[in-house]
Amino acid sequence: MIAVEKLTKxxxxxxxxxxxxxxxxxxxxxxxIGPSGSGKSTFLRCLNLLEQPTGGRIIFDGTDITGxxxxxxxxxxxxxxxxxHFNLFxxxxxxxxxxxxxxxxxxxxxxxxxxxxxxxxxxxxxQEKADAYPGQLSGGQKQRIAIVRSLALKPKMMLxxxxxxxxxxxxxxxxxxxxxxxxxEGMTMAVVTHEMGFAREVATRVFFVDEGHIxxxxxxxxxxxxxxxxxxxxxLSKVL
Ligand SMILES: Nc1ncnc2c1ncn2[C@@H]1O[C@H](COP(=O)(O)OP(=O)(O)OP(=O)(O)O)[C@@H](O)[C@H]1O
Ligand SMILES: [Mg+2]
Numbered sequence: 001m002i003a004v005e006k007l008t009k010x011x012x013x014x015x016x017x018x019x020x021x022x023x024x025x026x027x028x029x030x031x032x033i034g035p036s037g038s039g040k041s042t043f044l045r046c047l048n049l050l051e052q053p054t055g056g057r058i059i060f061d062g063t064d065i066t067g068x069x070x071x072x073x074x075x076x077x078x079x080x081x082x083x084x085h086f087n088l089f090x091x092x093x094x095x096x097x098x099x100x101x102x103x104x105x106x107x108x109x110x111x112x113x114x115x116x117x118x119x120x121x122x123x124x125x126x127q128e129k130a131d132a133y134p135g136q137l138s139g140g141q142k143q144r145i146a147i148v149r150s151l152a153l154k155p156k157m158m159l160x161x162x163x164x165x166x167x168x169x170x171x172x173x174x175x176x177x178x179x180x181x182x183x184x185e186g187m188t189m190a191v192v193t194h195e196m197g198f199a200r201e202v203a204t205r206v207f208f209v210d211e212g213h214i215x216x217x218x219x220x221x222x223x224x225x226x227x228x229x230x231x232x233x234x235x236l237s238k239v240l
Pocket of ligand 1: 043
């Protein structure tokens with residue numbers, strides 16, 4: 001699905017991603033864990049070119065998206081991204097928030113976009129909120145809408161950057177449930193998360209990122225039960 005070749009990213013003189021080569025296959029669920037400042041968000045943001053890599057290539061679904069003449073907006077449609085903060089348009093209803101992009105991008109007629117939005121809202125159990133405004137929703141509800149809004153573009157892959165870390169604890173579960181459902185349906189996912197329970201349960205592979213490297217990776221059992229590197233052990237001892 002996505003091949004990262006010798007990816008580097010510098011901010012000024014500061015090397016944040018150091019020569020990362022990695023492949024994520026269709027259907028994989030990657031949990032990305034690691035200390036604050038290690039480069040997890042930057043890695044994720046480079047995947048869909050929200051950050052321009054300093055060096056290296058990213059091949060998405062057969063296309064070198066770091067090459068010249070690539071329509072990056074088209075690529076981003078196919079790679080949904082959900083952040084810590086939901087970025088819903090406060091002046092638009094939930095239904096309009098979800099259907100805005102598919103209609104503007106002419107992927108669907110209005111009627112079809114609305115039907116699809118309602119179908120997705122039923123999946124996340126928020127169909128009754130279609131005509132509400134973001135300000136009338138809880139944080140967990142808003143984040144479920146943000147996920148639906150990405151899914152409305154029928155992405156091939158979803159990127160999540162700490163989607164639950166701004167939520168009140170009692171709302172974390174409902175968002176993780178939606179993400180589990182997506183994983184079960186076969187969505188390819190890369191998730192930066194501090195939710196180690198989710199990473200253990202849902203991830204097919206875990207990347208431990210440290211100082212701009214994927215220092216260690218493996219199945220959840222390998223990384224959580226049998227970490228090889230001292231840095232991984234130290235990190236896990238703080239978060240588990
Ligand atoms: N736009 C930017 N300009 C300059 N430096 C940046 C920028 N974005 C990130 N950095 C730096 O790059 C490094 C990696 O940041 P990044 O946000 O990727 O870390 P992270 O692993 O996601 O951390 P956290 O767990 O706190 O979210 C940090 O030292 C950060 O200060
Ligand atoms: Mg981050």
